[in-house]
Amino acid sequence: MTLDALPLGKTAxxxxxxxxxxxxxxxxxxxxxxxxxxxxxxxxxxxVLGGRDPIAITVGRMTVAVRRAHASAMTVEFLExxxx
Amino acid sequence: MSRPRKVALVGxxxxxxxxxxxxxxxxxxxxxxxxxxxxERKSGRFILPTGEPVEMTDLPGAYGLDxxxxxxxxxxxxxxxxxxxxxxxxxxxxxLDASNLEQHLVFAQEILALGKPTVVALNMIxxxxxxxxxxxxxxxxxxxGVRVIPTVAVRRRGLVELxxxxxxxxxxxxxxxxxxxxxxxxxxxxHAMADAAILSESKRHRLHARLDRMLLNPWMGPVILLxxxxxxxxxxxxxxxxFADALDAGVGWxxxxxxxxxxxxxxxxxxxxxxxxxxxxxxxxxxxxxILFAFVLAMEASGYxxxxxxxxxxxxxxxxxxGRSFIPLLSSFACAIPxxxxxxxxxxxxxxxxxxxxxxxxxxxxxxxVYAVIIAAFIPNTNVGGGVGLQGLVLFVLYxxxxxxxxxxxxxxRRSVTKGEASxxxxxxxxxxxPRFKDMAIGLWQRAWIFLRRAGTIIFTVTVVLWVLLNFxxxxxxESQVDASxxxxxxxxxxVVVEPIGFNRDMALALIPAMAAREVAxxxxxxxxxxxxxxNEDQQAAELGQQLRSRWTLPTALAFLAWFVFAPQCMSxxxxxxxxTNGWKWPAFMLAYLFGLAYVAAGATYWVAVxxxx
Numbered sequence: 001m002t003l004d005a006l007p008l009g010k011t012a013x014x015x016x017x018x019x020x021x022x023x024x025x026x027x028x029x030x031x032x033x034x035x036x037x038x039x040x041x042x043x044x045x046x047x048v049l050g051g052r053d054p055i056a057i058t059v060g061r062m063t064v065a066v067r068r069a070h071a072s073a074m075t076v077e078f079l080e081x082x083x084x
Numbered sequence: 085m086s087r088p089r090k091v092a093l094v095g096x097x098x099x100x101x102x103x104x105x106x107x108x109x110x111x112x113x114x115x116x117x118x119x120x121x122x123x124e125r126k127s128g129r130f131i132l133p134t135g136e137p138v139e140m141t142d143l144p145g146a147y148g149l150d151x152x153x154x155x156x157x158x159x160x161x162x163x164x165x166x167x168x169x170x171x172x173x174x175x176x177x178x179x180l181d182a183s184n185l186e187q188h189l190v191f192a193q194e195i196l197a198l199g200k201p202t203v204v205a206l207n208m209i210x211x212x213x214x215x216x217x218x219x220x221x222x223x224x225x226x227x228x229g230v231r232v233i234p235t236v237a238v239r240r241r242g243l244v245e246l247x248x249x250x251x252x253x254x255x256x257x258x259x260x261x262x263x264x265x266x267x268x269x270x271x272x273x274x275h276a277m278a279d280a281a282i283l284s285e286s287k288r289h290r291l292h293a294r295l296d297r298m299l300l301n302p303w304m305g306p307v308i309l310l311x312x313x314x315x316x317x318x319x320x321x322x323x324x325x326x327f328a329d330a331l332d333a334g335v336g337w338x339x340x341x342x343x344x345x346x347x348x349x350x351x352x353x354x355x356x357x358x359x360x361x362x363x364x365x366x367x368x369x370x371x372x373x374x375i376l377f378a379f380v381l382a383m384e385a386s387g388y389x390x391x392x393x394x395x396x397x398x399x400x401x402x403x404x405x406x407g408r409s410f411i412p413l414l415s416s417f418a419c420a421i422p423x424x425x426x427x428x429x430x431x432x433x434x435x436x437x438x439x440x441x442x443x444x445x446x447x448x449x450x451x452x453x454v455y456a457v458i459i460a461a462f463i464p465n466t467n468v469g470g471g472v473g474l475q476g477l478v479l480f481v482l483y484x485x486x487x488x489x490x491x492x493x494x495x496x497x498r499r500s501v502t503k504g505e506a507s508x509x510x511x512x513x514x515x516x517x518x519p520r521f522k523d524m525a526i527g528l529w530q531r532a533w534i535f536l537r538r539a540g541t542i543i544f545t546v547t548v549v550l551w552v553l554l555n556f557x558x559x560x561x562x563e564s565q566v567d568a569s570x571x572x573x574x575x576x577x578x579x580v581v582v583e584p585i586g587f588n589r590d591m592a593l594a595l596i597p598a599m600a601a602r603e604v605a606x607x608x609x610x611x612x613x614x615x616x617x618x619x620n621e622d623q624q625a626a627e628l629g630q631q632l633r634s635r636w637t638l639p640t641a642l643a644f645l646a647w648f649v650f651a652p653q654c655m656s657x658x659x660x661x662x663x664x665t666n667g668w669k670w671p672a673f674m675l676a677y678l679f680g681l682a683y684v685a686a687g688a689t690y691w692v693a694v695x696x697x698x
Binding site for chain 1: 147148150152153183184186187190191267268271292293296297300302305306390393394395397398401407431432508509510511512513
């Protein structure tokens, strides 16, 4: 499953990121914000209009807004009983 | 000692760097640009507890030394001493958000690996405590190998200790220093350090999450944003009026006093009609700009602005922009100048350029006087139903026309001139915070000063040049000064060009000074029609209205309004665009396309109106 398909409020771990699908600067920025392999993430909010884009992701103690296009490059796996 | 030592604040965005900088340096700050780039350089003086003054700079917030935006590039170059004409800082203060250690320690390690004299400020420790975190700075000192000082910038907590640590930082044995890790290793290490430094952690404060649930709610969020925007507009246009009137009266008083004091001469006319009236006509917008910026600063300081960007991103994405463009465009409703300056926060250069190019289409406050006069003269004050007046409706349509035009142009530009990778939207949503009065006051003062300085330089110069154009050569007796002047001759040439879109020569003449400041078009028309300018402005406007009605047809008036939706941007906008884009290419492009649009829009309006028999 990719991150953009993660249900609201469910925690998951980023298992893999297809960095080649992202613009280099944006890939660097995502990494700098902690959105990379091994990070525990949760979708906190989805956008307003059609497509529910962008999405707000909780990673660590931060909330980061990204577009669905970024999230769809990230493969996630569910975590059991782990809080972030 | 030749120069004061340099100390630089560095850290992630939202670490509370600016608040710490304000607390350390007070209100006496120097704001300039780093040469060649449009990144703000903020510096000030800080006296160490030893009595030694040091030069403190607030480097732009960055997530790493490998830059992803112009801001980060400056930070990276300055720290490494690679920025031309900018000496490398002697001591670095790494600012960490105490409640977000595992994120902020990543960049901190990168800085510390450079081996420069460094002190760590464990900032906003009070908010971390409020969130139920108990931290041990000693553990961090052990791990990082440098002094770690808990600070609360807004309460001046820890500032003396921070100063002492800075004073002794260079003498301190650097120790083995931190290993040079890669990004992933640093993140793992940051997690370990944060875990070790956090002594206890109670259930996290859910205030932010609760606020976000409301403000980012798919239904409520946009409604709240709309209400807020409505209040902002109301404030900018209604609350500012008494202050603007007072300023206007002050300018009028100065004008009359100087006129009474000096003997009649060309010099007196230059000072009163040129300098005081010209510069004064721009300065009266100061209250609007201050009020707008009070809202913008409060929205930024509270963390709401990032949420507004989040809510607007989808709409902006439709025309190829991102939520980040929302803030500059909102500012442009007061004035395009601060709006264009606010585009600096947009990381993607193509995105930023597009936003700059469409910013002048947001109806700035300087167009209001023009709209007001023309609407009052030509649009009947009738009710179109539901308590909505026709005049107000026309004004609203003019605003909407500007916004729609801007969106269409953005769409076209993103597919042609500023074509590029689909711009993304990646933005940290910072924690909510109550804005601090002192930080707001400093921010407002800086904006106001930038605006006034511009009025004193660029607008002053343009005003004087226009005055000269309007007054030379001197008219012979019996001849109109306007007809005889260089500007009058220019207008004759211009009239040929604008005749096809329904403009007459007087309007062509008004367009020339409107280049300096749009609202001057009104006073220029007034002068041209030789209205006997009394003390009463309403009366003057009313008389001008009668003059206009007797000389212009309705299609002409509508064409004039359509023209002002798009075209005559002021010189200051061109100047600021030149500075922000580092050259004449883009301001020239902007000038050309906006004039083109205005010409087409005015022409279409005129001919449609004529065909409709108006």
